[in-house]
Amino acid sequence: MGTASEALLAYLHEHIPLSARMGTRIVEAGPRGVLLEAPLEPNLNHRETAFGGSVAALAILAGWTLVHLRLRAEGIEARTVIQRGDVSFHEPVEEAFRAHALPPDPSTWSRFLRTLARRRKGRVTVRVDVLCGGRAVGGMNAAYVSLTISPEP
């Protein structure tokens, strides 16, 4: 893991303490994609598989991190929060699991940036695949809203 990822992980663990309690680690994180991983043990459910709430939380975090990193790469200071998400679980998660947030297609991203520039507020949907043992076991489409931060007067 590079220094940028270490700093990002420290940021996540400090500001979103549940991410540390879930044992979240960064496999890869950049404007072209964010891949987070969590071990099974702190995220177990009553069936000895991963709790759906943990899986949803990792997916929401991966999508948020992608939007955050992409905006930073554009030099845009903004606050981003989730607005809605549609999560699905196809198979039980029986070992460490990953959430892979994929970049929106270029036209969607450009439209988001244009709206953000014009209205200081924009909304973008991110696809997050949930993987376990190398297979897709679920996923989420998550919509985030960003507000640009005005410089202090």
Place this chain on the structure above:
Amino acid sequence: MGTASEALLAYLHEHIPLSARMGTRIVEAGPRGVLLEAPLEPNLNHRETAFGGSVAALAILAGWTLVHLRLRAEGIEARTVIQRGDVSFHEPVEEAFRAHALPPDPSTWSRFLRTLARRRKGRVTVRVDVLCGGRAVGGMNAAYVSLTISPEP
């Protein structure tokens, strides 16, 4: 909190350790509704409001608990897991928050029980309201799948 709620809370904290790490407590839990609460501190995000992943997790847990308790009240032994969920966040969550799982309407519930009896597998959708400071700040529609457990031969 009555003895039944204490036993349920112990079950959740033991089998779904993230529920303990989130500080989940039971306000009310029975076949007619499940109301869970979590404090803000362990569930904070980078904005000093509740992390969307924590809110989604509490909603998933409330819905699951409702299905579990309603099946138990019918004398049905089943394993229940979440299949999908659609979560929305209308307002920032600035203090302790609650997830209130509401019973499905009687015809939906009867259909679920009939399918479960016939196919040993059924699916039911539960509405969960997310509340903060007495106001609705978000919600989730979550679909759960139950499989009846056969007695050991």
